[in-house]
Amino acid sequence: MGLLELTPRAAAWAALLCTAPLLIAAAVWDLRRMRIPNWLNGGLALIFLAFGLASLPLEEVAWRAAGGLLVLVVGFGFFSLGRMGGGDVKMLAACALYVPLHHAGLVLQMLALALALGLAAIHIARAALGGRETSWRSLRKGARFPMGLSIAAAMLGYFGFIAAMTA
Numbered sequence: 001m002g003l004l005e006l007t008p009r010a011a012a013w014a015a016l017l018c019t020a021p022l023l024i025a026a027a028v029w030d031l032r033r034m035r036i037p038n039w040l041n042g043g044l045a046l047i048f049l050a051f052g053l054a055s056l057p058l059e060e061v062a063w064r065a066a067g068g069l070l071v072l073v074v075g076f077g078f079f080s081l082g083r084m085g086g087g088d089v090k091m092l093a094a095c096a097l098y099v100p101l102h103h104a105g106l107v108l109q110m111l112a113l114a115l116a117l118g119l120a121a122i123h124i125a126r127a128a129l130g131g132r133e134t135s136w137r138s139l140r141k142g143a144r145f146p147m148g149l150s151i152a153a154a155m156l157g158y159f160g161f162i163a164a165m166t167a
Contacts, residue, residue: 001041001128004051004054004055004159005056007139007166008162008166009059009162009163009166011051011055011106012136012159012160012162012163012166013163014051015048015051015098015159016156016159016163017162018051019047019098019155019159020156021045021114021149022040022043022044022047023044023152024152024156024157025097026038026040026041026044026087026091026151027146027148027151027152027153027154028145029148030087030088030146030148030149031136031138031139031146031148031149032135032136032137032138032142033137034085034086034137034138034144034146035085036085036087036090036091036148037087038087038090041087041090041091041093041094042094044091044094044095044097045068045093045094045097047099048064048094048097048098049061051103052064052097060100063101064097064098064099064100065097066134067097067099067101068093068096068097069093069094070096070097071080071089071092071093072089072092072093075088075089075090075092075093076089076129084118084147085147086143087148088148088151091147091148091151091152092151095126095151095154097153098155098158098159100165103158105164106158106161107154107155107158110154110157110161111150111151111154111160113154114145114149114150114151114153114154114157115147115150117150117153118145118146118147118149118150118153119145119150121149122138122139122145122149125139126140126141132161140160
């Protein structure tokens with residue numbers, strides 16, 4: 001055990017409260033500029049590092065780091081094929097640090113749902129604009145999908161779900 005003895009519920013609340021501003025900022029940044037700054041993704045990783053080292057066994061921190069690295073490597077494969085943005089890949093890798101292996105399936109399902117809802121919301125917003133110009137790059141006709149929106153929604157949903165469901 002780390003220095004802090006947090007229950008799973010307390011850890012989920014702490015993760016939610018500490019990462020929510022960065023997750024929301026990343027979503028908005030991606031919607032407005034189609035870019036997620038490295039400092040936001042770095043901040044997400046640093047928050048995990050601080051909480052992880054303080055509250056998890058070192059072996060668990062190492063496994064989570066390995067999972068984050070795996071997500072980064074696979075994600076950059078998609079990036080090199082032009083299927084994902086680099087900021088999206090780095091955000092996914094930083095968020096993967098928070099997910100224990102036994103919750104990976106749940107988080108992937110939440111991400112799939114968030115991607116579907118995000119894609120629908122972007123299409124609706126673009127249709128509502130009717131081709132009019134906007135400063136929000138993600139809403140311009142022909143723009144790629146801002147995946148940071150869905151990643152943030154999935155992680156916020158995951159932390160909220162864990163905080164509500166654990167005793």
